[in-house]
Amino acid sequence: MSNALTKNKISLLKDNASSFLFIVPAVMIFSVFYIYPFYDIFKLSLHEWNGIDLQKHFVGFENFVELMSDNEWWGSLWHAGFITLVALTFQNLLAFALAFACDRELKMKNFYRVVFFIPPVLSEVVVGLIWTWILYSGTQYGEHIGLLNYFLDKIHLQHLINNWLSNPKTALPCIAIVHSWKGFGWGFIMFLAGLQTIDRQLYEAAKVDGAGKWGMLKNITLPMMIPVICVVVILTILGSMQAFLLIISMMGNGLADYTSVPVTKIIDAMIGSKRFGYACAQGVSFGVILIMISFSFKIIADKLKKI
Amino acid sequence: METNKYRMLQFLGSVVIHSFLIVSALSCLFPLFWMFRSSLMSLDTIFTDKSFIPSVINFGNYATAWIDGGFGVYLLNSVLYTVVVVTGIVIISSLAAFAFSRLEFPGKNFFFIMFLVAMMIPLPGSFVPLYVLMTKLGLVNTRIGYILCMINVGLSMSILLLKTFFDKMSSDLEDAARIDGCSKLRIWWHVGLPLAKPAIAVIIIFNSLNVWNEYILAQLLLNENNLMPLQVGLMRFQGAHSVDYPVLMAGLTIAVVPIVFVYLVMHKHSFNGLTSGATVG
Numbered sequence: 001m002s003n004a005l006t007k008n009k010i011s012l013l014k015d016n017a018s019s020f021l022f023i024v025p026a027v028m029i030f031s032v033f034y035i036y037p038f039y040d041i042f043k044l045s046l047h048e049w050n051g052i053d054l055q056k057h058f059v060g061f062e063n064f065v066e067l068m069s070d071n072e073w074w075g076s077l078w079h080a081g082f083i084t085l086v087a088l089t090f091q092n093l094l095a096f097a098l099a100f101a102c103d104r105e106l107k108m109k110n111f112y113r114v115v116f117f118i119p120p121v122l123s124e125v126v127v128g129l130i131w132t133w134i135l136y137s138g139t140q141y142g143e144h145i146g147l148l149n150y151f152l153d154k155i156h157l158q159h160l161i162n163n164w165l166s167n168p169k170t171a172l173p174c175i176a177i178v179h180s181w182k183g184f185g186w187g188f189i190m191f192l193a194g195l196q197t198i199d200r201q202l203y204e205a206a207k208v209d210g211a212g213k214w215g216m217l218k219n220i221t222l223p224m225m226i227p228v229i230c231v232v233v234i235l236t237i238l239g240s241m242q243a244f245l246l247i248i249s250m251m252g253n254g255l256a257d258y259t260s261v262p263v264t265k266i267i268d269a270m271i272g273s274k275r276f277g278y279a280c281a282q283g284v285s286f287g288v289i290l291i292m293i294s295f296s297f298k299i300i301a302d303k304l305k306k307i
Numbered sequence: 308m309e310t311n312k313y314r315m316l317q318f319l320g321s322v323v324i325h326s327f328l329i330v331s332a333l334s335c336l337f338p339l340f341w342m343f344r345s346s347l348m349s350l351d352t353i354f355t356d357k358s359f360i361p362s363v364i365n366f367g368n369y370a371t372a373w374i375d376g377g378f379g380v381y382l383l384n385s386v387l388y389t390v391v392v393v394t395g396i397v398i399i400s401s402l403a404a405f406a407f408s409r410l411e412f413p414g415k416n417f418f419f420i421m422f423l424v425a426m427m428i429p430l431p432g433s434f435v436p437l438y439v440l441m442t443k444l445g446l447v448n449t450r451i452g453y454i455l456c457m458i459n460v461g462l463s464m465s466i467l468l469l470k471t472f473f474d475k476m477s478s479d480l481e482d483a484a485r486i487d488g489c490s491k492l493r494i495w496w497h498v499g500l501p502l503a504k505p506a507i508a509v510i511i512i513f514n515s516l517n518v519w520n521e522y523i524l525a526q527l528l529l530n531e532n533n534l535m536p537l538q539v540g541l542m543r544f545q546g547a548h549s550v551d552y553p554v555l556m557a558g559l560t561i562a563v564v565p566i567v568f569v570y571l572v573m574h575k576h577s578f579n580g581l582t583s584g585a586t587v588g
Binding site for chain 1: 334335355398403414436456516559566
């Protein structure tokens with residue numbers, strides 16, 4: 001009897017062990033390439049280290065204290081915030097308007113869906129370099145080289161001609177617009193999917209009750225879309241705050257005072273000034289800021305859903 | 308009279324809506340067209356000629372980009388990284404997701420929540436400790452080091468997506484296979500994977516995009532030109548020959564065509580998979 005029981009136990013143990021083996025590759029890669037760096041970023045943030053020396057110099061929270069009074073850092077946060085604000089308003093409104101326009105019996109719906117998602121498929125390097133070429137400022141033989149300035153010249157809007165990416169006033173807005181161009185396809189397909197789950201009968205019923213288009217949008221569409229809007233908003237915030245590659249590909253090292261964002265500051269601290277500890281402190285602080293933003297937004301969103 | 312006015316308004320409305328959609332669609336396509344057009348020009352004409360179809364068409368830039376610019380090598384590297392990383396992610400994440408969904412073992416919930424939490428916590432600047440780690444392991448400037456890092460990047464999301472899919476699947480086929488004496492591994496391979504095809508298609512397309520477009524880890528971890536993927540190659544080329552726009556545009560076209568092709572072939576799967584997650588809540 002007891003013999004059979006132990007046998008059972010052993011076979012159960014074997015079964016558990018063989019099941020566990022299924023997750024071993026994932027857990028191993030995850031531990032080495034996620035958990036360890038996660039722990040290490042906190043540890044490094046408490047050190048002053050140039051990335052080469054064997055000896056790391058422990059400095060406690062000095063990196064964080066320095067970061068608090070680092071104006072360039074706060075400036076970079078503001079730049080990322082600006083890009084995010086443009087993405088939240090311009091990009092998402094455009095995405096919603098396009099999705100709303102597509103949410104009807106439209107022959108070309110699939111065509112638009114495919115086309116609007118092409119910019120998100122492209123890399124930020126590619127998008128940045130193409131737009132840099134279009135926004136190119138400079139002339140040869142009296143003709144504007146960049147397409148945008150050339151076009152403005154031809155339609156007699158000379159006063160709008162600008163050194164788009166080398167003018168401190170326009171560089172960041174240009175980046176934000178190109179970022180929105182690259183990103184609105186995401187919002188579009190999510191909004192469209194959300195709109196299509198709304199029961200058509202609701203609209204029919206509202207029509208019978210004499211509701212106008214605006215009334216339907218306000219009283220049916222928007223309330224039904226709140227969950228999707230929340231997802232899109234949070235993804236936009238997290239994505240736009242962390243955008244950096246577009247800036248590298250459009251600006252190189254130019255106008256860093258006007259266009260740096262937290263992630264480019266981290267790269268600068270790491271590669272430029274070889275301060276690995278400071279770079280990690282920036283990463284940790286920025287991560288905390290992002291978690292705080294998403295958390296407070298989650299609270300707001302939950303309240304909205306209850307209404 | 309009233310109906311006529313109403314029809315007129317409706318017609319105007321639909322004109323506005325269609326123009327809005329068409330202009331937006333053109334704005335998505337035009338920069339790509341301009342890139343391709345510029346890649347066919349020569350340095351003599353590119354700064355002055357603004358015609359949509361250049362008078363002299365010059366495919367030589369592609370040869371220059373391919374050989375002198377090194378884009379042939381970069382393209383092969385990008386293809387290699389994308390194929391290996393995505394294959395790795397599909398195998399490793401489907402094994403794990405299958406176990407999380409269908410098998411029993413102690414610590415199951417703990418490990419699953421671990422992957423879930425990792426996906427929620429943004430970790431900007433994680434490339435710093437990752438670079439330090441790779442230096443310690445001697446994996447800097449190796450293909451395998453970059454590949455392992457990139458597999459990790461896509462792992463959590465893929466496990467979550469596949470687990471949700473496996474959870475919704477009926478277990479009839481699987482039970483039948485088990486009664487027939489199939490091992491768990493064979494059930495995963497012969498029953499689990501084929502049934503999970505739609506979810507796997509989503510994982511393939513999003514991870515392909517992710518790997519193909521990745522820049523910062525490749526830039527930090529790989530120094531040698533013959534190991535570099537396209538995105539890093541493009542930035543290096545631009546840094547070294549900042550005014551050679553025709554060849555740069557040819558390089559960009561080389562980087563764009565494969566991924567847009569993959570996207571056009573697979574887009575049906577990806578939309579349904581992506582949006583199902585967003586609309587559940």
